Amino acid sequence: MMRASWRDWETYLTLHRALAASRDHQAHAHVLDQVRQDLRLDREAATKAALLTAATGDLGTALTILDHHLNHDDRLENTPRPELLTDRATHTITAWSHMARTSGGFVSLLFDQLTGDEHDYQTVVTLLASARGTSIRTARTAALLLQGAAGWDYDTATGLAGVPTTAHQGLNRIAPPRQEDRQALFAALVEDTHESELPAHPQDVAATLDALHRLHEAAYYVGHTTDTQQASLIKAPRNTLTTAAWTARAKRLPHRYLGELSGWYGPNPARKRAYADTGRIVTRTRT
Secondary structure, three states: OOHHHOOOHHHHHHHHHHHHHHOHHHHHHHHHHHHHHHHOOOHHHHHHHHHHHHHHOOHHHHHHHHOOOOOOOOOOOOOOOHHHOOHHHHHHHHHHHHHHHHHOOHHHHHHOOOOOOOOHHHHHHHHHHOOOOOOHHHHHHHHHHHHHHOOOOOOOOOOHHHOOHHHHHHHHHHOOOOOOOHHHHHHHHHHHHHHOOOOOOHHHHHHHHHHHHHHHOOOOOOOHHHHHHHHHHHHOOOOHHHHHHHHHHHHHOOHHHOHHHHOOOOOOHHHHOHHHHHOOOOOOOOO
């Protein structure tokens, strides 16, 4: 498709570049992967870390729980800090833990499902989403974190059917008029992004569409995930895992996006409104 056909192509392109530069949409994966390497976590512990982060949406909470389950105890729901969990997160963690116990552990649970073909990513999503109380979005997040941070080797490429609803909404914001085939549009956007010499993995494109929709809703700014992650670690008790996470942030995320190095703490509500109020995508330029 001609890139000129897209509505607001330049906004999409600017946001896509900013996300690639900030690593914001993969902040949890980068930090968890570095923690895994620095602490030499085994596959079982790294898998637990990814699943807990997906279920809670909060890295500090996930690492606080994991600190009590670094051995091969699969009862992740038995946390000394139950007040940290929402009801939905509790249901999801309990269900995943039960599935792991019946399979001999989290690694065995996943390994038994994988065949090495192109369907493995969707197989993992389907497996995790089958747990009571688990949303498809949480299952997708978990599958991506498992691949990006816990050493599970499968291709996460997907069509439009395999990306969040908010990515569909983002696509609607830039889709050319009178184009009804959204699956073909998504494929064309991936191709056009590639032709612009930018990262064009379908998950990267979907992340940009998701962010674009949330920008319009004054619910996001570039760096929001990184700032939210910082706030969660500030609140979390200090332990080996959370200490390693602070170090991992400095190793893997651009320093200009780290509030602990530049003097801010947690997400900034005013920055969420910047795009809705001005039409400008704000990024961090301080080093």
